[in-house]
Amino acid sequence: MFFAQRAPNIYLSIKCGALTMIWIIRILLLAYGVVYFGLGAWAIIDPVKDALDLSLPSFMDAVGLSISSEIGYSEVAGLYGGVNLIVGLLCLLGLFSRGIGAYAFSLLAFLTFSIALGRYLFALIPSTPTYMNNFFVFEVITFAVTLSCFLYLKYLYGTSKKADVSDVAAD
Numbered sequence: 294m295f296f297a298q299r300a301p302n303i304y305l306s307i308k309c310g311a312l313t314m315i316w317i318i319r320i321l322l323l324a325y326g327v328v329y330f331g332l333g334a335w336a337i338i339d340p341v342k343d344a345l346d347l348s349l350p351s352f353m354d355a356v357g358l359s360i361s362s363e364i365g366y367s368e369v370a371g372l373y374g375g376v377n378l379i380v381g382l383l384c385l386l387g388l389f390s391r392g393i394g395a396y397a398f399s400l401l402a403f404l405t406f407s408i409a410l411g412r413y414l415f416a417l418i419p420s421t422p423t424y425m426n427n428f429f430v431f432e433v434i435t436f437a438v439t440l441s442c443f444l445y446l447k448y449l450y451g452t453s454k455k456a457d458v459s460d461v462a463a464d
Contacts, residue, residue, distance in 0.1 A: 303372075310463070313446065313451075318394065318442050318445070318446070319388055322384045322385070322387045322394055322397065322398075322443060323384075323385070323388060323440075325381070325384045325397075325435075326381045326382070326383075326385035326387075327381070327382035327385075328381065329377045329378070329380045329381030329383070329384060330377070330381025330382060330385065332373070332377040332381070333373070333374045333375065333377030333378025333379070333380075334374070334378060335349065335374075336369055336370060336373035336374035336377065337370045337374035337375070337378065338354050339351060339352035339353060339369070340360075340366045340369070340370070352369070352373070354370070359447050363372070376404075380397070380400065380401065380404065381399045383396070383400065384397045384401070391446060391450060395443055395446040395447060395450075396448065398439045398440070398442045398443035398446065399443045401435060401436075401439040402435075402436050402439040402440040402443060403430040405433075405435040405436040405439065406432075406436045408432050409424075409429055409432040409433055409436060409440050410454075412424040412429050412432075413429075414429075
């Protein structure tokens, strides 16, 4: 009898916890969307900021880069600008679709892990700088947070597809 009386409260508690977590996920998607979209826009605008009379700090100085030829500007705009801009946009779109949100978290986890791993492996080469800096710490924290959010969304909504090959054409 005691459990039967408490069961609705337990269900309500679990439901409220899931609702709270969904809002935390939305806040994280919004924050990552603003950060990555802003970084992408900053990287794209940086080469022409002086011509536009913008008083922004230099993106190249912030990340420790210098350009030695014109193709370098295109590379910075493409790799730093384009990728970050689209990742930020994907996070913002994830606010409106849990499928896109889960995909954005999985992409962020993959990207940040890859970048952090590259820094770590580079640091293993003798006479190279250490991997430990603010960017590395951000990447490791982002990896842990985004992987956790992705796994939570997969668990909460069960968005995995069937593994039966015969049903592939039916989807």
